[in-house]
Amino acid sequence: MPDLPLIEAKSIARHFGSVQALQGADFHVNRGEIVALIGDNGAGKSTLVRILSGTDRPNSGEIRVNGEPVLFSSPQDARAAGIETVYQDLALAPDLDAASNLFLGREVFKPGLLGRLGVLDRAAMARRAREAMSRLGVQIRPNAEVFKLSGGQRQSVAVARAAAWATNVIFMDEPTAALGVVQTRGVLDLIRRVRDAGTAVVLISHNLPQVLEIADRVVVLRLGRKVAEAASSDITVDDLVSAMTTGSLRRWQHQKTGNPSND
Amino acid sequence: MTSQVPTEVMPDGGTRRLSAILGSQSLALLLVLFVLVAFFSLMRPDAFPRIANILNMATDASILLVLAVGGTYVILTGGIDLSINGVLVFSGVIAAQAMVWTGGDNPPTLLVGLVFAMLAGAAWGAVNGFLIAKARIPALIVTLGTMGMSLGSALLITRGIDISDVPDSLVVGIGSGRLMGVPVLVIVTAVIVIAGGLVLAYTRFGRYTYAVGSSPEACRRASINVAGHLLKVYLLAGVLSGVAGYLSLARFATTTLSGHTTDNLQVIAGIVIGGTSLFGGSGGMFGTVVGIIIPVVLLNGFVVLGLPPFWQQVAVGAVLIGAVYFDQLRRRLRDR
Numbered sequence: 001m002p003d004l005p006l007i008e009a010k011s012i013a014r015h016f017g018s019v020q021a022l023q024g025a026d027f028h029v030n031r032g033e034i035v036a037l038i039g040d041n042g043a044g045k046s047t048l049v050r051i052l053s054g055t056d057r058p059n060s061g062e063i064r065v066n067g068e069p070v071l072f073s074s075p076q077d078a079r080a081a082g083i084e085t086v087y088q089d090l091a092l093a094p095d096l097d098a099a100s101n102l103f104l105g106r107e108v109f110k111p112g113l114l115g116r117l118g119v120l121d122r123a124a125m126a127r128r129a130r131e132a133m134s135r136l137g138v139q140i141r142p143n144a145e146v147f148k149l150s151g152g153q154r155q156s157v158a159v160a161r162a163a164a165w166a167t168n169v170i171f172m173d174e175p176t177a178a179l180g181v182v183q184t185r186g187v188l189d190l191i192r193r194v195r196d197a198g199t200a201v202v203l204i205s206h207n208l209p210q211v212l213e214i215a216d217r218v219v220v221l222r223l224g225r226k227v228a229e230a231a232s233s234d235i236t237v238d239d240l241v242s243a244m245t246t247g248s249l250r251r252w253q254h255q256k257t258g259n260p261s262n263d
Numbered sequence: 264m265t266s267q268v269p270t271e272v273m274p275d276g277g278t279r280r281l282s283a284i285l286g287s288q289s290l291a292l293l294l295v296l297f298v299l300v301a302f303f304s305l306m307r308p309d310a311f312p313r314i315a316n317i318l319n320m321a322t323d324a325s326i327l328l329v330l331a332v333g334g335t336y337v338i339l340t341g342g343i344d345l346s347i348n349g350v351l352v353f354s355g356v357i358a359a360q361a362m363v364w365t366g367g368d369n370p371p372t373l374l375v376g377l378v379f380a381m382l383a384g385a386a387w388g389a390v391n392g393f394l395i396a397k398a399r400i401p402a403l404i405v406t407l408g409t410m411g412m413s414l415g416s417a418l419l420i421t422r423g424i425d426i427s428d429v430p431d432s433l434v435v436g437i438g439s440g441r442l443m444g445v446p447v448l449v450i451v452t453a454v455i456v457i458a459g460g461l462v463l464a465y466t467r468f469g470r471y472t473y474a475v476g477s478s479p480e481a482c483r484r485a486s487i488n489v490a491g492h493l494l495k496v497y498l499l500a501g502v503l504s505g506v507a508g509y510l511s512l513a514r515f516a517t518t519t520l521s522g523h524t525t526d527n528l529q530v531i532a533g534i535v536i537g538g539t540s541l542f543g544g545s546g547g548m549f550g551t552v553v554g555i556i557i558p559v560v561l562l563n564g565f566v567v568l569g570l571p572p573f574w575q576q577v578a579v580g581a582v583l584i585g586a587v588y589f590d591q592l593r594r595r596l597r598d599r
Contacts, residue, residue, distance in 0.1 A: 076486050091484040095477035095544035096470070104474060105485030107467045118466035 004067040005030050006168045006200050007052060007083070012061035013224075014047050021047040022058070023224035029169050034191065034201045036211040036232070039221035040244050045204050048221065049171045052202075053085040054078030065168065082167030086158045088174045092146045099129035099142035102161045132164035133157075136193050152183025159190050169200045176210065188214050208237045222247045292537060292553045296560065303564035310567045318446055324559045325452035326351075326514070328552065329507040330530045332459035333500030335551045338534050339463075340496050341476040341543025342395060342402040347504045348526035349413035350387040354508030355518045356417045357383040359426040368430040376433065380509035381502050387413050388501015392494035410527065417520060427517040438513035448510055455503070460548030472496060476543025532579060533558060536586045542594060557582065 005028040014022040022044045029035050039045050050056035052063065054072035063070050065081045072078045092101045103125045109115030129142040138156045146154055155175060162170045176184040191214060195201050205211050211218060212232045220228040220243040228243035243249045304312040330347045337344045358380035365375045387409055394405040440447040463469035471492050474482050482489050511519055537554025539546025562575040
């Protein structure tokens, strides 16, 4: 049986007034891969991710999840389709503990009358949060308040939360932008473990060497369209820069010389 | 490797749950309260630690505590409710008026009064909640406005003259009544405080209250209806102000139009002294109880010692500033 893409977006267009953010962009994500979505500022990456995660709607185009056409009218719709998003500013409540953040908006009630009165099953949530985090090798206590965690640990909580709920795809917007070297390494390892656990990851990043290091496939957007797409093993940072700025990958040159020189 | 770095040592299990309820600041404050009680008891063993005096203090604290339960929810969301004293007086007037219209001096009449007091409080709470959550006007301004509006309306309705036509059974039964030696006011307050504390600590409503105050944006992204939750919280504060107005009516046998002018500030001071952050997100009901009781004990203690009771205001002001300073230190750690 041919593997359908988890998510497939075809000819997505989105304009804000006269500004064309997306002009018929195509994009797809396969199971078990890390896809990097790159492009210069204004290329349409964020708009595309917002559309695919349900926070924005396209003016035209089609989105399919596991082959089925879908219409996301809210982030809840996207979540119901197994799509989670890790935002650049994390979207964690710092005063709540890690388990509470993992279950924020998806609280588990106690069984019986107490649960119907709105009483939370803290023990169950703490246990499941611990399991979800340890599956990904995140060693953070479920009852640790987020404000007491380091930046990398906070990012780990955010990623673990997305991974705990995403059955299909996680979108991550610059997940290591605010982190130091060691913490970045930890988060990249975590992203690989998420991928290895079967969830596809879409990464938005400006850090091109990092993109090549972690992504299986790279998609380049420019002026609202997909201009290039390649396995990350086949390309170099210079190729990506070229694609982002001129719209062409210069792959012929790369393949001829192995080390593209300046024009 | 980040994810492998062990977290800071956190107390585990049961002790953590206890500390979640108490909070470290309110634990320190509990110590302060014990020291105060011990000090006044040693200075005047014949007067201060007497049952009668303790019940007296509990009664003094009761109406403020009812207001503070709602106020704690409001401040935890990062908001403020200055209107509680105005709503208290307004609700008392409406309840008194309703009982005058109903006539009679029997349980149904008292119930009518309670229902009207709660409805009047709920109405102001809804106005506050709508203007803050939906119209996005700062809570400080909205509730400053509704404080004036509710108090002014109460004065308009009564033409500035207190309504003292309060059913005797309300005054005798609830206002000065006792159940097994304990004032009914104290029992009612205890029930409200405990219910409010349990809901805050153990239910989703309580958790969303902390979450909304901690990061509204995180809540929106988790599909939590932030505006809806704020509306409910201000509604709760309004209803409890209504209940407080009813209790005030019972205790003083009159509408006390000019008797609650600083209740809002006393309540906010107590909540903040109790460790609830003015910026929202952290704190709790236990701290609020201690924070409300400390000023009451101070005032009583100064009176018992024969010191000018005005010292209480000076002491409470200093404690308030200290409490906010500690909160700032904590937040600097949080936002590092």
